[in-house]
Amino acid sequence: MPAIEDGPSVPAARERARAIPEAAVARLAVYLRVLSAMSEQGVSSVSSEELSAAAGVNSAKLRKDLSYIGSYGTRGVGYEVGVLVDQIERTLGLTRKHSVAVVGIGNLGHALANYGGFPGRGFPVTALFDVDPDLIGIPVGGIPVHHIDDITAVCAEREISIGVIATPPPAAQAVCDRLVQGGVECILNFAPVVLQVPDTVEVRKVDLAVELQVLSFHVARRADQAQVDAMADAREDGDRTGIDGMVVR
Amino acid sequence: MPAIEDGPSVPAARERARAIPEAAVARLAVYLRVLSAMSEQGVSSVSSEELSAAAGVNSAKLRKDLSYIGSYGTRGVGYEVGVLVDQIERTLGLTRKHSVAVVGIGNLGHALANYGGFPGRGFPVTALFDVDPDLIGIPVGGIPVHHIDDITAVCAEREISIGVIATPPPAAQAVCDRLVQGGVECILNFAPVVLQVPDTVEVRKVDLAVELQVLSFHVARRADQAQVDAMADAREDGDRTGIDGMVVR
DNA sequence: CGGACTTTGTGCATGCGTTCACAAATGGCT
DNA sequence: AGCCATTTGTGAACGCATGCACAAAGTCCG
Structure with missing residues (x-):
């Protein structure tokens, strides 16, 4: 185990993160869920074959994906579930909580707000927004609804890191702009609209119609x-x- | 023009469909939406440059994507919006209506049911299912809710082609099995579970946590x-x- | 303690998708 | 009628992701 050794060690671990293919990141999240379930059932060790079957992927791909985050397996034995969970959580940045804001409290927004502490802990929804005056002030899922004019201020104040857009299409771009102005750098967009954002902002899109x-x-x-x-x-x-x-x- | 010659002739047009990359299919759906919007605004002609900008992709990619469905552009001019809309709809199989069943009438299920004739016409939700006795019989978004035990029968009877799973994770696999048994060959899964299906069935997954x-x-x-x-x-x-x-x- | 067996980690080849760059085609203008 | 400007359609190069296959590493058992 190397001491501090400066140069290579820390940055190497950090820069490795940049090298993980996007597709692999998404799969890591899936592995994490499967592993968490195993952990709760008291399983402490797992082979790449078992895990890959449970996650529905090729075992070689699984091993390659895991190799992106380091060598935490034992040859001839497999992986320790707990270790893997920790490492994946660390890689995905789940060790820090990410506050989530949901904009647009229609049917979908309601569904999202009521997820509460989102599936697989770590994503507290801390702010809700809508235009409808009838909704404002009334808590949904325990969280009060603010007016969308306050997005920028509230997001900046609470250091919201992820914004979820669940508005009707025409409102999406304006909402997006306010989120960005409020310092939000990651957006999950449910509106069927192609959002224009500065390239410092990461957007993922979920499009039902597509x-x-x-x-x-x-x-x-x-x-x-x-x-x-x-x-x-x-x-x-x-x-x-x-x-x-x-x-x- | 070859007579029967087996392979090439008619199958060529059909097999082209199989040759369209999955990623391109998803983008075609996006182009379709943009084009529909343009059409409604009275735009009748569009260049690959304009369309690609509106869809947020590279113009070369757009042209290649369109080339998968045939040559419907005019060099030096661009594409006719109406023609493109028709051809994309045909390719995506939107000329036939696809009945949709939604299983799990929780928050998300409600949201889906109330979408009504889903974004961009063509996907009538014709059946809803849940386990909760309090929900059964009561219409949601104008559609009555059936018990999940009836999935197989109702799906078979109404020729449901697409099943949407919006249940809690533990119920997902059982629901999936029933849908498959009812003849559903395409499933959109919102439950954070890796579904096991026969390989005749197509599954797409939307995973919020991921x-x-x-x-x-x-x-x-x-x-x-x-x-x-x-x-x-x-x-x-x-x-x-x-x-x-x-x-x- | 040594050998056989198991399982990881990865170099390499393959295939798919994206991007570039240009020839072919078309409309408009003189 | 002929030429120029424009834009499509696609061949070819590139890059990334997937899957194979095997060497390295470690465990277990006799």
Whole structure:
């Protein structure tokens, strides 16, 4: 175990963080949840094979993902659940609490606010905002609702690090601008709008319509494939099938 | 023009669908929304440059994405908005309506049910399910709630093509199994659980906790980077900074 | 104590997706 | 009619992520 050794040690550990592929980060979060569940069930050790199966990924990929955060496994044995949980939490920055603000207390906003201390601890929702005068002042999920005009001030004051936008599309960009002005550098956007932000700000988008449309694409692809198959079959006995014939199986 | 020649002819048009990268499909959905908005504003023609800017992507990528669905642009001019909308809708399979079932009428389920005919038409929510006896029979967003024991029967009967899981984590797998048994081949999963499904079924996952944790990672990365910068500065005048010193700016 | 077995960590090849850069095509202008 | 400006469509290079396959490392058992 090296002493302090300055140069390489600390920055190396820090810069490694930059090298983790985005996709791997998302998977680490999944591993973390699985590991937490195991930990609660008293499992103390796990192999890459078991963990990867539980997380639904390839075991080699899992090991590579874990290697991004360091070598915490024991060859011939596996990983210690507790150690892995700690290391992943550290890598994901979950050792510090991140205050979350939710803007737009419609159906979705309600759902988010009531999550309370978000799934898998560590994300206290500490501020809510809306335009509707009827909502302001009334607590939702124990948290009072402020007017969106106060976003900038409140976010700056409470050092909000993550802003969640759950407003109707037309309001999203204006809300986003205020969040940014209030010092928020990470935004989770549920509004179906492409947000314009300075490149110091990180945006992640959850778009229901897109998700459904991607699924729709797969339904269509499947139907087409079934049709192609049917035509291949039909060709064998004379090709009697109409081009737009629908195949139900 | 080849006669039957097996492979190429009709299947070519169909197989193209299979060749569209998943990532491109998701972007097509975004383009579609932007285009619809333009169409409503009376814009009839658009260049790849304009459209890509509005969608927040590189113009070359946009053109390549559009090329996956065919050549519908005019060189020197651009694309006709209406044509593009039609073609994308066709590719995404939006010409047929896809009935959607939502399972789990908690906060999130409510939000989903009340979306009504989902953002950007074409996804009527036609069935709701929950376990809570108090909810059953009472309409939410105009749609009556059934018991989850009836999932299989109702889905089969109404030819539901997309199932949305918005239940607590422990219930998710069982619900999923019933949806699959009812003939649902596409599932949108909001529960933080890795679903096990036959590989004929397509699952897309929306995981709030993962999204937040990825953002958290970025916050941490940024803080670390600031720290590294600060240490580099400090080193110049003697390196007095403690290793775990936090840098607030 | 040594050998066999297990499991990690990773170099390498493969494949996919993104980006560049340019030829081909089209409309408008003189 | 011919040329120029513009913009598409795509071949090719690049880069990243995935998956394989194996050496290194460690445990367990006889």
